[in-house]
Amino acid sequence: MDVTNITPQLDHLETDLDQLEDALKPLLGNLGDIAGKxxxxxxxxxxxxxxxxxxxxxxxxxxxxxxxxxxxxxxxxxxxxxxxxxxxxxxxxxEAERETTVDKQAAIRFLKADLADNAEVSKKLSEQLAKERAKAALQAKQNQKKRPAEDVSTAEARSADRPGNDTTEPQEKNSKRTRHSKSKGKS
Incomplete structure:
Protein backbone atom coordinates (compact mmCIF):
# COMPACT_ATOMS: atom_id res chain seq x y z
CA MET A 1 0.00 0.00 0.00
CA ASP A 2 1.35 3.38 -0.96
CA VAL A 3 1.65 6.18 1.62
CA THR A 4 0.29 8.76 -0.82
CA ASN A 5 -2.99 6.85 -1.04
CA ILE A 6 -3.48 6.91 2.75
CA THR A 7 -2.86 10.62 3.27
CA PRO A 8 -6.35 11.82 2.20
CA GLN A 9 -7.96 9.22 4.45
CA LEU A 10 -5.83 10.31 7.41
CA ASP A 11 -6.78 13.94 6.77
CA HIS A 12 -10.45 12.95 6.73
CA LEU A 13 -10.00 10.98 9.97
CA GLU A 14 -8.32 13.96 11.61
CA THR A 15 -11.21 16.30 10.73
CA ASP A 16 -13.71 13.72 11.98
CA LEU A 17 -11.85 13.42 15.28
CA ASP A 18 -11.78 17.21 15.65
CA GLN A 19 -15.55 17.35 15.11
CA LEU A 20 -16.05 14.55 17.61
CA GLU A 21 -13.94 16.33 20.23
CA ASP A 22 -15.98 19.52 19.73
CA ALA A 23 -19.22 17.57 20.13
CA LEU A 24 -17.98 15.75 23.22
CA LYS A 25 -16.34 18.76 24.88
CA PRO A 26 -19.23 19.28 27.32
CA LEU A 27 -19.11 15.63 28.34
CA LEU A 28 -15.33 15.45 28.49
CA GLY A 29 -15.32 18.23 31.06
CA ASN A 30 -16.59 17.77 34.59
CA LEU A 31 -19.53 15.37 34.36
CA GLY A 32 -20.69 16.34 37.84
CA ASP A 33 -21.25 19.97 36.78
CA ILE A 34 -23.44 18.91 33.89
CA ALA A 35 -25.33 16.37 36.00
CA GLY A 36 -25.94 18.94 38.73
CA LYS A 37 -28.09 20.99 36.34
CA GLU A 95 -47.13 0.16 34.27
CA ALA A 96 -50.75 1.11 33.85
CA GLU A 97 -52.46 0.95 37.20
CA ARG A 98 -55.02 -1.79 37.49
CA GLU A 99 -58.48 -0.51 37.87
CA THR A 100 -60.15 -1.90 40.92
CA THR A 101 -63.46 -3.43 40.01
CA VAL A 102 -66.06 -4.85 42.30
CA ASP A 103 -67.61 -8.18 41.48
CA LYS A 104 -71.18 -7.22 42.27
CA GLN A 105 -72.50 -10.75 42.24
CA ALA A 106 -69.85 -11.90 44.72
CA ALA A 107 -70.55 -8.90 46.95
CA ILE A 108 -74.26 -9.71 46.91
CA ARG A 109 -73.55 -13.33 47.87
CA PHE A 110 -71.35 -12.21 50.76
CA LEU A 111 -73.96 -9.78 52.03
CA LYS A 112 -76.77 -12.30 51.74
CA ALA A 113 -74.76 -14.91 53.60
CA ASP A 114 -73.77 -12.50 56.36
CA LEU A 115 -77.19 -10.94 56.71
CA ALA A 116 -79.30 -14.08 56.36
CA ASP A 117 -80.17 -14.10 60.06
CA ASN A 118 -81.13 -10.39 60.10
CA ALA A 119 -84.53 -10.31 58.36
CA GLU A 120 -84.90 -6.51 58.29
CA VAL A 121 -81.55 -5.87 56.60
CA SER A 122 -82.04 -8.83 54.29
CA LYS A 123 -85.41 -7.42 53.19
CA LYS A 124 -83.87 -3.98 52.49
CA LEU A 125 -81.10 -5.65 50.49
CA SER A 126 -83.63 -7.59 48.42
CA GLU A 127 -85.61 -4.41 47.74
CA GLN A 128 -82.47 -2.54 46.70
CA LEU A 129 -81.47 -5.40 44.38
CA ALA A 130 -84.92 -5.42 42.82
CA LYS A 131 -84.72 -1.65 42.23
CA GLU A 132 -81.30 -1.94 40.62
CA ARG A 133 -82.40 -4.81 38.39
CA ALA A 134 -85.45 -2.83 37.28
CA LYS A 135 -83.28 0.20 36.61
CA ALA A 136 -80.82 -1.90 34.56
CA ALA A 137 -83.66 -3.47 32.59
CA LEU A 138 -85.12 -0.02 31.85
CA GLN A 139 -81.75 1.27 30.66
CA ALA A 140 -81.26 -1.79 28.47
CA LYS A 141 -84.69 -1.28 26.97
CA GLN A 142 -83.96 2.39 26.26
CA ASN A 143 -80.61 1.53 24.69
CA GLN A 144 -82.18 -0.96 22.32
CA LYS A 145 -82.80 0.63 18.97
CA LYS A 146 -85.19 -1.14 16.66
CA ARG A 147 -85.62 -0.41 12.98
CA PRO A 148 -89.02 0.89 11.94
CA ALA A 149 -91.32 -1.65 10.29
CA GLU A 150 -90.95 -0.05 6.85
CA ASP A 151 -87.17 -0.48 7.00
CA VAL A 152 -87.58 -4.18 7.82
CA SER A 153 -89.90 -4.78 4.87
CA THR A 154 -87.58 -2.80 2.59
CA ALA A 155 -84.62 -4.93 3.70
CA GLU A 156 -86.62 -8.12 3.06
CA ALA A 157 -87.61 -6.88 -0.37
CA ARG A 158 -83.98 -6.13 -1.22
CA SER A 159 -82.84 -9.58 -0.14
CA ALA A 160 -85.64 -11.19 -2.15
CA ASP A 161 -84.57 -9.26 -5.27
CA ARG A 162 -81.04 -10.64 -5.11
CA PRO A 163 -80.38 -13.70 -7.28
CA GLY A 164 -80.06 -16.95 -5.35
CA ASN A 165 -82.03 -15.68 -2.36
CA ASP A 166 -85.22 -17.66 -2.09
CA THR A 167 -87.04 -16.62 1.06
CA THR A 168 -89.79 -19.23 0.72
CA GLU A 169 -87.46 -22.20 1.10
CA PRO A 170 -86.74 -21.83 4.85
CA GLN A 171 -90.45 -21.55 5.57
CA GLU A 172 -91.14 -24.74 3.63
CA LYS A 173 -88.42 -26.55 5.53
CA ASN A 174 -89.80 -25.33 8.83
CA SER A 175 -93.31 -26.42 7.93
CA LYS A 176 -92.02 -29.89 6.95
CA ARG A 177 -90.26 -30.16 10.29
CA THR A 178 -93.37 -29.27 12.23
CA ARG A 179 -95.46 -31.76 10.22
CA HIS A 180 -92.84 -34.45 10.81
CA SER A 181 -92.65 -33.75 14.55
CA LYS A 182 -96.47 -33.74 14.80
CA SER A 183 -96.67 -37.11 13.11
CA LYS A 184 -94.08 -38.52 15.53
CA GLY A 185 -96.05 -37.25 18.47
CA LYS A 186 -99.22 -39.07 17.31
CA SER A 187 -97.66 -42.51 17.02
Whole structure:
Protein backbone atom coordinates (compact mmCIF):
# COMPACT_ATOMS: atom_id res chain seq x y z
CA MET A 1 0.00 0.00 0.00
CA ASP A 2 1.35 3.38 -0.96
CA VAL A 3 1.65 6.18 1.62
CA THR A 4 0.29 8.76 -0.82
CA ASN A 5 -2.99 6.85 -1.04
CA ILE A 6 -3.48 6.91 2.75
CA THR A 7 -2.86 10.62 3.27
CA PRO A 8 -6.35 11.82 2.20
CA GLN A 9 -7.96 9.22 4.45
CA LEU A 10 -5.83 10.31 7.41
CA ASP A 11 -6.78 13.94 6.77
CA HIS A 12 -10.45 12.95 6.73
CA LEU A 13 -10.00 10.98 9.97
CA GLU A 14 -8.32 13.96 11.61
CA THR A 15 -11.21 16.30 10.73
CA ASP A 16 -13.71 13.72 11.98
CA LEU A 17 -11.85 13.42 15.28
CA ASP A 18 -11.78 17.21 15.65
CA GLN A 19 -15.55 17.35 15.11
CA LEU A 20 -16.05 14.55 17.61
CA GLU A 21 -13.94 16.33 20.23
CA ASP A 22 -15.98 19.52 19.73
CA ALA A 23 -19.22 17.57 20.13
CA LEU A 24 -17.98 15.75 23.22
CA LYS A 25 -16.34 18.76 24.88
CA PRO A 26 -19.23 19.28 27.32
CA LEU A 27 -19.11 15.63 28.34
CA LEU A 28 -15.33 15.45 28.49
CA GLY A 29 -15.32 18.23 31.06
CA ASN A 30 -16.59 17.77 34.59
CA LEU A 31 -19.53 15.37 34.36
CA GLY A 32 -20.69 16.34 37.84
CA ASP A 33 -21.25 19.97 36.78
CA ILE A 34 -23.44 18.91 33.89
CA ALA A 35 -25.33 16.37 36.00
CA GLY A 36 -25.94 18.94 38.73
CA LYS A 37 -28.09 20.99 36.34
CA UNK A 38 -30.26 18.05 35.30
CA UNK A 39 -33.35 16.52 36.90
CA UNK A 40 -32.84 13.28 38.79
CA UNK A 41 -33.97 10.90 36.02
CA UNK A 42 -31.89 12.68 33.37
CA UNK A 43 -28.92 12.64 35.75
CA UNK A 44 -29.27 8.87 36.11
CA UNK A 45 -29.46 8.50 32.33
CA UNK A 46 -26.35 10.63 31.87
CA UNK A 47 -24.30 8.61 34.33
CA UNK A 48 -25.47 5.29 32.92
CA UNK A 49 -24.83 6.36 29.33
CA UNK A 50 -21.36 7.66 30.20
CA UNK A 51 -20.53 4.43 32.00
CA UNK A 52 -21.92 2.33 29.16
CA UNK A 53 -19.96 4.23 26.52
CA UNK A 54 -16.68 3.80 28.44
CA UNK A 55 -17.35 0.11 29.08
CA UNK A 56 -18.34 -0.54 25.47
CA UNK A 57 -15.14 1.18 24.26
CA UNK A 58 -13.12 -1.07 26.57
CA UNK A 59 -15.05 -4.11 25.33
CA UNK A 60 -14.37 -3.13 21.71
CA UNK A 61 -10.66 -2.62 22.44
CA UNK A 62 -10.49 -6.08 24.00
CA UNK A 63 -12.22 -7.63 21.00
CA UNK A 64 -9.83 -5.85 18.62
CA UNK A 65 -6.84 -7.15 20.55
CA UNK A 66 -8.28 -10.68 20.18
CA UNK A 67 -8.91 -11.19 23.88
CA UNK A 68 -11.89 -13.33 24.92
CA UNK A 69 -13.95 -10.29 25.93
CA UNK A 70 -17.09 -12.24 26.82
CA UNK A 71 -15.30 -13.91 29.73
CA UNK A 72 -13.65 -10.66 30.83
CA UNK A 73 -14.84 -8.53 33.75
CA UNK A 74 -15.72 -5.73 31.30
CA UNK A 75 -18.49 -7.88 29.84
CA UNK A 76 -19.95 -8.47 33.30
CA UNK A 77 -19.86 -4.74 33.90
CA UNK A 78 -21.65 -4.12 30.59
CA UNK A 79 -24.44 -6.49 31.58
CA UNK A 80 -24.74 -4.73 34.94
CA UNK A 81 -25.02 -1.35 33.21
CA UNK A 82 -27.67 -2.77 30.86
CA UNK A 83 -29.69 -3.70 33.93
CA UNK A 84 -29.58 -0.05 34.94
CA UNK A 85 -30.91 0.83 31.49
CA UNK A 86 -33.85 -1.51 32.12
CA UNK A 87 -34.50 0.02 35.54
CA UNK A 88 -34.53 3.52 34.07
CA UNK A 89 -36.86 2.37 31.30
CA UNK A 90 -39.25 0.93 33.90
CA UNK A 91 -39.27 4.21 35.76
CA UNK A 92 -39.88 6.20 32.56
CA UNK A 93 -42.81 4.08 31.47
CA UNK A 94 -44.72 3.04 34.57
CA GLU A 95 -47.13 0.16 34.27
CA ALA A 96 -50.75 1.11 33.85
CA GLU A 97 -52.46 0.95 37.20
CA ARG A 98 -55.02 -1.79 37.49
CA GLU A 99 -58.48 -0.51 37.87
CA THR A 100 -60.15 -1.90 40.92
CA THR A 101 -63.46 -3.43 40.01
CA VAL A 102 -66.06 -4.85 42.30
CA ASP A 103 -67.61 -8.18 41.48
CA LYS A 104 -71.18 -7.22 42.27
CA GLN A 105 -72.50 -10.75 42.24
CA ALA A 106 -69.85 -11.90 44.72
CA ALA A 107 -70.55 -8.90 46.95
CA ILE A 108 -74.26 -9.71 46.91
CA ARG A 109 -73.55 -13.33 47.87
CA PHE A 110 -71.35 -12.21 50.76
CA LEU A 111 -73.96 -9.78 52.03
CA LYS A 112 -76.77 -12.30 51.74
CA ALA A 113 -74.76 -14.91 53.60
CA ASP A 114 -73.77 -12.50 56.36
CA LEU A 115 -77.19 -10.94 56.71
CA ALA A 116 -79.30 -14.08 56.36
CA ASP A 117 -80.17 -14.10 60.06
CA ASN A 118 -81.13 -10.39 60.10
CA ALA A 119 -84.53 -10.31 58.36
CA GLU A 120 -84.90 -6.51 58.29
CA VAL A 121 -81.55 -5.87 56.60
CA SER A 122 -82.04 -8.83 54.29
CA LYS A 123 -85.41 -7.42 53.19
CA LYS A 124 -83.87 -3.98 52.49
CA LEU A 125 -81.10 -5.65 50.49
CA SER A 126 -83.63 -7.59 48.42
CA GLU A 127 -85.61 -4.41 47.74
CA GLN A 128 -82.47 -2.54 46.70
CA LEU A 129 -81.47 -5.40 44.38
CA ALA A 130 -84.92 -5.42 42.82
CA LYS A 131 -84.72 -1.65 42.23
CA GLU A 132 -81.30 -1.94 40.62
CA ARG A 133 -82.40 -4.81 38.39
CA ALA A 134 -85.45 -2.83 37.28
CA LYS A 135 -83.28 0.20 36.61
CA ALA A 136 -80.82 -1.90 34.56
CA ALA A 137 -83.66 -3.47 32.59
CA LEU A 138 -85.12 -0.02 31.85
CA GLN A 139 -81.75 1.27 30.66
CA ALA A 140 -81.26 -1.79 28.47
CA LYS A 141 -84.69 -1.28 26.97
CA GLN A 142 -83.96 2.39 26.26
CA ASN A 143 -80.61 1.53 24.69
CA GLN A 144 -82.18 -0.96 22.32
CA LYS A 145 -82.80 0.63 18.97
CA LYS A 146 -85.19 -1.14 16.66
CA ARG A 147 -85.62 -0.41 12.98
CA PRO A 148 -89.02 0.89 11.94
CA ALA A 149 -91.32 -1.65 10.29
CA GLU A 150 -90.95 -0.05 6.85
CA ASP A 151 -87.17 -0.48 7.00
CA VAL A 152 -87.58 -4.18 7.82
CA SER A 153 -89.90 -4.78 4.87
CA THR A 154 -87.58 -2.80 2.59
CA ALA A 155 -84.62 -4.93 3.70
CA GLU A 156 -86.62 -8.12 3.06
CA ALA A 157 -87.61 -6.88 -0.37
CA ARG A 158 -83.98 -6.13 -1.22
CA SER A 159 -82.84 -9.58 -0.14
CA ALA A 160 -85.64 -11.19 -2.15
CA ASP A 161 -84.57 -9.26 -5.27
CA ARG A 162 -81.04 -10.64 -5.11
CA PRO A 163 -80.38 -13.70 -7.28
CA GLY A 164 -80.06 -16.95 -5.35
CA ASN A 165 -82.03 -15.68 -2.36
CA ASP A 166 -85.22 -17.66 -2.09
CA THR A 167 -87.04 -16.62 1.06
CA THR A 168 -89.79 -19.23 0.72
CA GLU A 169 -87.46 -22.20 1.10
CA PRO A 170 -86.74 -21.83 4.85
CA GLN A 171 -90.45 -21.55 5.57
CA GLU A 172 -91.14 -24.74 3.63
CA LYS A 173 -88.42 -26.55 5.53
CA ASN A 174 -89.80 -25.33 8.83
CA SER A 175 -93.31 -26.42 7.93
CA LYS A 176 -92.02 -29.89 6.95
CA ARG A 177 -90.26 -30.16 10.29
CA THR A 178 -93.37 -29.27 12.23
CA ARG A 179 -95.46 -31.76 10.22
CA HIS A 180 -92.84 -34.45 10.81
CA SER A 181 -92.65 -33.75 14.55
CA LYS A 182 -96.47 -33.74 14.80
CA SER A 183 -96.67 -37.11 13.11
CA LYS A 184 -94.08 -38.52 15.53
CA GLY A 185 -96.05 -37.25 18.47
CA LYS A 186 -99.22 -39.07 17.31
CA SER A 187 -97.66 -42.51 17.02
Missing amino acids: LPLLDKAKLYVLATYSIESLLFSALRLSEVDAKNHAVFKELTRVRQYFEKIKKIETP
